[in-house]
Amino acid sequence: MSVEGLMALDLLAGVLAAVAWLGAGAAAATRRIRVAAGLFVLAVLASLARGGIVLALAGAGWWFVQEKLTLTLPLLAVGVIAAAVLAAPSLARAALRAGRGAPGLSEAARTESTATVPHATGAQAVENPAAGPGTAAGTGPASETRASAKAGRDAVPGAAALTRPGTVTALFGAGYAAAAGPVVTLLMGYPATWSTAVITVVLVAAAVLTTQRLLAPGTRVHGTRAAVAATVVAGLIGGGLAFLPADDVDTGRGPAAASSGTMPASNGHAAMPMSGGHAAMPMPAGHAAMPVTGGRFGAGHPAGAHAAGAAGYDRPVTALRGPAAPAPGGTVRRYELTARTATVTLSSGRKVAAWTFNGTVPGPPITATEGDLVEVRLRNADIAAGVTLHWHGYDVPAGEDGVPGLTQDGVRPGQEFVYRFRALQVGTYWYHTHEVSDKGVKMGLYGALVVTRRGPAPPGADLTLPVHTFAGRTVLGDHDRPIERRVAPGTAVRLRLVNTDNTPHRFTLAGARYRVVAVDGSDLHTPGEVDRVGLRLPAGGRYDLAFTLAAGAPVTLAVDDRVAGLRLTPDPTAPAAGATPGSSTDPTNEGDTSGETGEDGPGTVTVPDTRGWPELDLTRYGSPAGPLPYSGSTRFDRDFTMVLDQGLAVSEGRPLYAHTVNGRAFPSVPTQQVRDGDLVRMTVVNRGRETHPWHLHGHRVLVLARDGRAPTGTPLWLDTFDVRPGEVWQVAFRASNPGVWMNHCHNLSHADQGMMLMLDYEGVTTPFHGAHGG
Numbered sequence: 001m002s003v004e005g006l007m008a009l010d011l012l013a014g015v016l017a018a019v020a021w022l023g024a025g026a027a028a029a030t031r032r033i034r035v036a037a038g039l040f041v042l043a044v045l046a047s048l049a050r051g052g053i054v055l056a057l058a059g060a061g062w063w064f065v066q067e068k069l070t071l072t073l074p075l076l077a078v079g080v081i082a083a084a085v086l087a088a089p090s091l092a093r094a095a096l097r098a099g100r101g102a103p104g105l106s107e108a109a110r111t112e113s114t115a116t117v118p119h120a121t122g123a124q125a126v127e128n129p130a131a132g133p134g135t136a137a138g139t140g141p142a143s144e145t146r147a148s149a150k151a152g153r154d155a156v157p158g159a160a161a162l163t164r165p166g167t168v169t170a171l172f173g174a175g176y177a178a179a180a181g182p183v184v185t186l187l188m189g190y191p192a193t194w195s196t197a198v199i200t201v202v203l204v205a206a207a208v209l210t211t212q213r214l215l216a217p218g219t220r221v222h223g224t225r226a227a228v229a230a231t232v233v234a235g236l237i238g239g240g241l242a243f244l245p246a247d248d249v250d251t252g253r254g255p256a257a258a259s260s261g262t263m264p265a266s267n268g269h270a271a272m273p274m275s276g277g278h279a280a281m282p283m284p285a286g287h288a289a290m291p292v293t294g295g296r297f298g299a300g301h302p303a304g305a306h307a308a309g310a311a312g313y314d315r316p317v318t319a320l321r322g323p324a325a326p327a328p329g330g331t332v333r334r335y336e337l338t339a340r341t342a343t344v345t346l347s348s349g350r351k352v353a354a355w356t357f358n359g360t361v362p363g364p365p366i367t368a369t370e371g372d373l374v375e376v377r378l379r380n381a382d383i384a385a386g387v388t389l390h391w392h393g394y395d396v397p398a399g400e401d402g403v404p405g406l407t408q409d410g411v412r413p414g415q416e417f418v419y420r421f422r423a424l425q426v427g428t429y430w431y432h433t434h435e436v437s438d439k440g441v442k443m444g445l446y447g448a449l450v451v452t453r454r455g456p457a458p459p460g461a462d463l464t465l466p467v468h469t470f471a472g473r474t475v476l477g478d479h480d481r482p483i484e485r486r487v488a489p490g491t492a493v494r495l496r497l498v499n500t501d502n503t504p505h506r507f508t509l510a511g512a513r514y515r516v517v518a519v520d521g522s523d524l525h526t527p528g529e530v531d532r533v534g535l536r537l538p539a540g541g542r543y544d545l546a547f548t549l550a551a552g553a554p555v556t557l558a559v560d561d562r563v564a565g566l567r568l569t570p571d572p573t574a575p576a577a578g579a580t581p582g583s584s585t586d587p588t589n590e591g592d593t594s595g596e597t598g599e600d601g602p603g604t605v606t607v608p609d610t611r612g613w614p615e616l617d618l619t620r621y622g623s624p625a626g627p628l629p630y631s632g633s634t635r636f637d638r639d640f641t642m643v644l645d646q647g648l649a650v651s652e653g654r655p656l657y658a659h660t661v662n663g664r665a666f667p668s669v670p671t672q673q674v675r676d677g678d679l680v681r682m683t684v685v686n687r688g689r690e691t692h693p694w695h696l697h698g699h700r701v702l703v704l705a706r707d708g709r710a711p712t713g714t715p716l717w718l719d720t721f722d723v724r725p726g727e728v729w730q731v732a733f734r735a736s737n738p739g740v741w742m743n744h745c746h747n748l749s750h751a752d753q754g755m756m757l758m759l760d761y762e763g764v765t766t767p768f769h770g771a772h773g774g
Contacts (some may be wrong), residue, residue, distance in 0.1 A: 001056075002726060003057065003060040003064065003707075003725075003726030003727070004724070004725040004726035005726075006053060006056055006057045006060070006064075006726070007057065007064065007687070007689075007725065007726055009053050010050060010053045010054060010057060010068070010181075010185075011182050011185065011186070013046055013049050013050035013053055014050055014072075014178060014179075014181035014182040014185075015182050016042075016046040017043055017046035017047045017049075017050055017076070017178040017181075018175050018176075018178035018179035018181075018182070019175075020039050020040075020042040020043035020046055020175075021039075021043040021047075021079070021083070021171060021172070021174040021175030021177075021178050022171075022172060022175035022176075022179075023035075023039045023043075023175075024036050024039035024040045024043055024087075024171045024175075025168055025169075025171030025172035025174075025175060027039055028087065028091065028167065028168050028171055029168045029215070033091075033094045033095055033098045034095065034098060036091060036095075036171075037091055037092075037094075037095035040083075040087070040088070040091055040171070043083075043174065043175075043178070044080065044084075046178075047076055047080050047174075047178060050073075050076070050181065051073060054068045054069065054073060060707075060726065060728070061685065061728055063190060063641075063643045063685045063687060063728075064685075064687060064726075066190060066191050066192060067184050067185065067188070067190065067191065067192030067196070068181065068185075070192055070197070071180075071184065071192045071196070071197050071200060072180050072181040072184050072185075072192075072200075073181070075177045075180055075181075075200070075201065075204065076174075076177045076178050076180070076181060078177065079173050079174035079175075079176070079177030079178065079204075080174055080177075082170045082173055082174065083170045083171050083173070083174040085170075086166050086167055086169075086170035087167045087168075087170045087171050090167055091167075168211075168215055169208060169211050169212045169215060172207075172208070172211045173204070173207075173208040173211070176203075176204045176207040176208060177204055180200050180203075180204055184196065184200055186646075187647060187648060187657075188647045188648060189645035189646050189647025189648075189660055189663060189687070189688075190643045190645045190647070190660075190662070190663055190687050191643070191662065191663050193663070198237055202231055205231045206231055209228060209231065247670045248670055248671060249670055249671050249673050250640060250670040250671065250672050250673065251638070251673050252637075252638030252639050252640045252672060252673070252674070252680065253638070253639050254637050254638045254639075254673075254674070254675070254678065255675075314763060314764075314765050315738070315763055315764050315765070316764075316765050316766065316767055317398050317399050317406070317407050317739055317740050317764055317765070317766045317767075317768075318399055318766075318767060319399070320397045320398040320399040320738060320739050320764070321397055321399040321400060321420065322373075322396065322397050322399075322400050322419070322420035322421040322422065323373065323420065323421075323422060324373075324420065325373060326371055326372050326373035326422060327371035327372075327373075327422055327424070328371070329371055329454070330369065330370075330371030330372040330373060330422070330423075331369075331372050331373070332372070332373045332375060333366075333367070333368045333372050333373065333374050333375065333423075334375045334376075334377075335364065335366055335374070335375070335376045335377070336358075336376075336377045336379070337357040337358060337363060337364065337376060337377070337378050337379070337389070337447075338357065338358055338378075338379045338380075338381050339355065339356070339357055339378070339379070339380045339381060339383045339387040339411075339433070339445060340355075340356060340359065340381035340382050340383065341353070341354070341355055341356070341382055341383065342354055342355075342356045342359045344356065344359075344360065344361050344444070344478065346470070346473075346475060346478055346479070346480040347478060347479040347480055347481055347483075348480050348481050350473075350480060352470050352471065353443075354443055354444035354470075355383055355440060355443035355444050355445045356444050356445070357445060357447055360478070361444035361446075361468075361470075361478060362444070362446055362447045362448060362466050362468070362477065362478070362500070363431070363444075363445070363446065363447030364447060365447060365448045365449075365450065365464065366431065366447065366448070366449045366450075367449075367450050367451070367452070368423035368450075368451050368452075369423065369451070369452055369453070369454055370423060370424065370426050370451060370452065370453050370454050371422065371423065371424070371454065372422070372423045372451075373420060373421075373422055373423070374419075374420070374421055374422070374423050375418065375419070375420045376389060376418070376419045376420075377416060377417075377418050378411055378416060378417050378418070378419065379411075379415075379416040380411045380412060380413050380414065380415055380416070381413065382413050383413065383440075383445075384413060385410075385435060385436040385439070385440065386404065386410030386411055386412050386435040386436070387410065387411050387433045387435050387440065387445060388402040388403070388404050388408060388410055388411060388417070388433055388434045388435045389402045389417075389419055389431050389432075389433065389434075390402035390403065390431065390432055390433070390434040390437075390697075391419075391421070391429065391431050391449060392429060392430050392431065392432060392449075392540055392695075392719070392720075393429045393430075393520055393521055393540075393542070393700075393719035393720070394421070394425055394429050394449065394521075395425065395698050395699060395700065395737055396419075396421040396698070397421065397737075397739070398698060398737070398738065398739020398740060398741065398764070399739075400419050400420065400421050401697055401698060401739070401741070401742075402419070402433075402434050403434050403697070403742050404434060404435045404768075405768050405769070406740055406742065406758070406766055406768060407739070407740065407766070407768070408768065409768060410435040411435075423451045425451060425521055426451050426452060426453050426521070427450075427451060427518055427520075427521025427522060427523075427542075427544070428448070428449075428450055428464065428496040428498065428518065428521055428542040428544055429448075429449040429450070429451070429521055429542070430446060430447065430448050430449055430466065430498050430500065430542070431446065431447055431448075431449050432445060432446035432447075432500070433445040433446075434742075437748050437751075437752075438502075438748035438749045438751070438752045441500060441748060442469075442502075444468075444470075446466065446468075446500050447466075448464045448466055448496075448498060450464055450496065458492065459491075459492065460491055460492030460493060460494060461485075461487055461491055461492070461493045461494070461549075461568075462493075462494045462496070463493075463494070463495055463496065463566075464496040464498065465477060465495060465496065465497055465498065465557075465565065465566065466498040466500050467497065467498065467499055467500065467501065467505055467537075467559060467565070468500045468501060469501050474559050474560070474563045474565070476559070476565040476566065479565075482564040482565060482566065482567055482605040483565065483566045483567070484566075484567050484569065484605065485566075485567070485568050485569070486568075486569050486570075486571035486573075486574045487549050487568050487569070487570065487571065487574055488549075488570070488571065488572065488574040488575065489549055489550060489551035489570040489571075489572060490548060490549065490550075490551075491548070491549045492546070492547075492548055493546070493547055493548070493549055493555075493568065494517075494544060494545070494546050495509075495544070495545040495546075495557065495566075496542065496543075496544050497535075497537055497542060497543045497544075497545065498542050499537045499538065499539055499540060499541050499542070500540075501539055502539050502746075502747040502748055502749055502750075503539055503691070503747065504536050504537060504538050504539060504691060504693070504722055505536075505537050505559055505560055506534050506535065506536050506537075506559070506560050506561060506615075507534070507535045507537060507543070507557065507558070507559060508533075508534050508535070508557075508558045508561065508608070508610035508613055509531075509535075509545060509547075509555065509556070509557050509558075510532075510555070510556045510558065510608040510610060511553050511554055511555035511556055512531070512547045512548075512549065512550065512555045513529040513530065513531045513547065514529065514530065514531070514545050514546060514547035515527040515528065515529055515530070515545070515546050515547070516530070516535070516543055516544070516545060516616070516618070516621065517544050517545070517546045518542075518543070518544035519541070519542070519543055519544075519618065519716065519717075519718065520541055520542055520700070520717070520718045520719045520720060521542060521719075522700065522716075522717040522718075524621070524622045524714040525622050525623055525624070525625035525714040525715065526622050526623045526625075526714070527621065527622045527714065528621070528622065530616060530621075532610075532613050533613055533614055533615065533616040534561075534610065534613045534614065534615045534616065535615075535616055536615055536616075536722070538693040538720050538721060538722040538746070539693040539720070539722075539746045539747055540693055540695055540719075540720040540746040541693070541718075541720045541721075541722075549568055549570055550570065551570050551572075552570060553570075554567050554568060554569040554570065555567070555568045556605065556606075556607070556608060558607050558608065558610055561607070561609075561610050561611045562607060563607065564605040564606070564607045567605050618711075618713070618714075618716060619703065619706055619709070619711040619712065619713060619716065620711070620712055620713045621713045621714060622713040622714030623713060623714060624712070624713070624714070624715070625714065625715050628702065628715055629702070629734070630679055630702065630704075630732050630734075631704060631710070632704045632705055632710060632730065634679060634681075634732070635679075636678075636679045636680060636681040636732065637674075637675070637678035637679050637680065638672075638673075638674050638678050638679070638680040638681070638735075639680075639681050639683075640672050640680070640681070640682045640683070641662075641682075641683045641685065642661050642662060642682065642683070642684050642685065642694075642743075642757075643661070643662050643663075643685045643687055644659070644660070644661060644684065644685065644686045644687065644688055644692050644723065644745070644755065645659075645660050645663070645687040645688050646658065646659055646660060646688050646689075647660050647663065649663070649664055649665035649668070649754060650665065650668065651665035651666060651667075651668070651753070651754040656753065656754070658753050658754035658755075659688070659692075659745065659750040659751075659753045659754050659755035660754055660755065661754075661755060661756075661757055664754075665753070665754025665755070666744075666751075666754050666755070666756045666757060669754075669756070669757035670757070671757065671758045671759070671760050672743065672757065672758070672759040672760070673759075673760050673761075673762060674735040674759065674760070674761055674762070675735065675761065675762050676735060676736065676738050676761055676762075676763075677734070677735060677736065678734075678735040679732065679734060679735075680732060680733055680734070680735050681704070681730060681731070681732045682696075682701070682730070682731050682732070682733075683728065683729070683730050684723050684728070684729045684730075684731070685723075685727075685728050686723040686724060686725055686726060686727050686728075687725075687726075688725060689725055690725065690747070690750070691722050691723065691724045691725065691747070692722075692723045692745040692747060692750060692755065693720050693721065693722050693723075693745060693746040693747060694720065694721055694722075694723055694729070694743075694744075694745060694746070695719060695720045695743075695744060695745070695746040696719070696733075696741065696742075696743045696759065697741040697742045697743070697759075698737045698739055698741045699719075699733045699735075699736075699737060699741070700717045700718065700719055700733065701717070701718055701719070701721075701731035701732060701733045702715060702716070702717055702731060702732050702733065703715075703716040703717075703718060703721070703729070703730075703731055704730040704731060704732055705728075705729070705730040706727065706728070706729050706730075707727055707728055708728065718731070720746055735761065738761040738763070738764050739761060739764055740758060740759075740760045740761070740764055740765075740766050741758065741759045741760075742756060742757075742758060742759075743756065743757050743758065743759045744756030744757070
């Protein structure tokens with residue numbers, strides 16, 4: 001079974017155990033012996049099953065079982081043992097005698113047992129005031145009913161013992177302990193800190209004491225007051241632990257920036273102590289303690305406070321800007337983008353309110369040749385939230401990265417900002433706003449960036465197809481119905497697929513064998529031809545597909561097995577293709593010479609049934625390419641672990657159910673710190689129930705392993721990779737682009753809800769203050 005399946009099964013077993021234990025307690029309290037016995041057995045089996053599931057899950061990694069092995073399973077074990085000692089003997093005797101034919105309780109007996117305190121508590125009978133002085137309870141007008149009740153109780157010897165407060169409370173206590181498992185997993189997430197453990201135990205103890213009080217309101221139990229006092233004190237301690245200061249810097253087990261134990265002051269901020277005295281719960285050998293050493297809700301670093309070098313060397317990110325001239329032989333490519341609100345018309349005629357660059361969605365394609373200088377002047381006409389430009393997947397200098405509050409201020413209405421960088425990476429990329437990016441990108445502030453090699457462009461049709469969702473409609477470019485083109489047979493076709501949405505899309509290509517020649521702008525090594533497979537493209541990711549259009553049947557590109565996005569029909573009368581990739585990146589450009597003819601067809605394009613096609617595993621695709629710069633056995637200078645989950649956290653002063661990294665939400669997630677030249681490994685673990693497309697700014701990463709298995713195909717250099725529920729990815733990179741960088745989930749709504757952090761180079765600071773706008 002997959003790790004995702006085991007995680008779901010663990011939650012199911014935990015809920016079943018809790019329901020069974022609580023049901024057994026309720027049945028025992030009302031003397032439903034057979035029901036109580038059956039639920040007791042079910043509860044024990046569910047509890048044992050949960051233990052077995054957790055052991056199986058432990059094989060996938062400590063991250064998946066940390067709170068289970070250190071907190072919730074021991075708590076459940078205590079509850080089960082207490083129930084077995086205090087309740088099981090009485091329940092077993094009563095059930096055995098009931099099974100030998102003893103009649104069950106009469107209705108009168110059940111009424112008496114629930115309405116009379118002496119029967120509920122096992123106390124002696126008291127005098128009946130209505131019968132007059134000296135009249136014993138059980139005599140007088142109600143004596144016959146009480147006698148009948150007594151006969152019902154005596155019919156099943158031992159049944160009365162089931163209603164003793166200690167017996168019933170033990171069953172309920174086991175239920176509360178069992179419920180703690182799924183509650184801690186779902187509500188608190190990873191990791192279980194000391195504060196989580198103390199608060200959980202306190203809540204279970206409080207529930208047990210309350211139950212005892214309700215079951216026996218007139219009974220004094222020795223030590224109750226002391227137990228209540230201890231519970232209150234422990235609760236206060238647990239609450240205090242939750243708000244202790246947290247570490248601000250995660251050095252990845254590498255050297256700290258300063259030996260004094262403080263983060264040096266920068267940009268007017270006072271030096272900040274690096275708290276180290278509040279350890280997380282124990283970790284087994286081979287697993288580094290998570291850098292969440294304070295309480296779950298402890299304050300993190302303020303925006304703008306970033307580490308300086310140990311020698312006091314400071315370089316502001318504003319000094320890390322692009323060059324003013326192209327590389328030798330290159331040219332300057334100048335673009336002007338104006339962000340404004342507009343109503344755009346899709347190919348179907350449907351009008352959509354959008355945020356646009358130059359009035360179009362997607363924005364104008366930015367193209368360049370290797371070595372060119374790209375200069376983009378961004379203006380904001382009326383986007384009140386502000387706007388920036390981030391070059392997704394392109395390793396620009398840090399000052400050009402377009403992250404508000406970190407590398408620049410957001411561009412407000414009436415303002416402008418000029419970006420410059422050399423086009424040194426060939427391939428398919430894209431740009432988008434990083435100011436309030438969840439909303440901004442959804443509304444249309446994005447466009448394509450394509451860089452081609454120097455030299456004559458190969459002939460053929462070269463189409464860039466950004467996929468986006470507007471109001472529930474899948475759009476390629478600005479087409480919300482199929483793009484139909486007639487192309488000469490024998491034409492070499494390149495499709496550049498760009499996922500600008502928050503969630504993955506599945507692409508299928510029917511009618512041709514093709515190769516996946518590049519991923520995230522990086523060429524693959526000896527990619528083989530495939531057909532009848534699905535391609536899962538992560539949010540923010542890009543795939544380049546190449547094939548030769550054969551005579552005969554058309555080729556259809558489908559999105560998510562339900563939307564026909566593109567159909568290329570062979571037509572011998574179509575003009576020969578001969579455009580450069582730079583001039584044919586926009587399929588809506590009527591002036592291109594890519595060999596396409598015609599407009600969007602008025603008819604409906606049939607979507608082939610591709611739902612059963614298997615997904616192409618890129619870690620097994622292509623072939624190895626000689627020695628790699630690093631592998632899983634390399635000695636790394638920095639080793640970071642990011643466990644992705646959901647749980648209660650505080651983000652920018654707001655308490656929320658957040659998407660978390662190591663139990664914290666931005667900006668409280670410790671900043672990862674590296675030095676220029678470091679070899680860095682990152683382990684990304686998904687404990688949650690949603691896919692997280694992980695994206696590090698400014699660096700490509702090499703995939704070392706997925707779920708412990710190294711790729712056997714082409715080396716995979718990625719800037720965005722999907723970490724599905726239960727998966728563990730290991731990636732590595734050389735720290736060779738100094739700056740302060742965002743490291744976040746590219747489901748931008750997840751990032752907005754806390755799933756992001758920063759990676760800083762020692763010696764680089766930022767003058768910008770205020771929270772990152774998303």
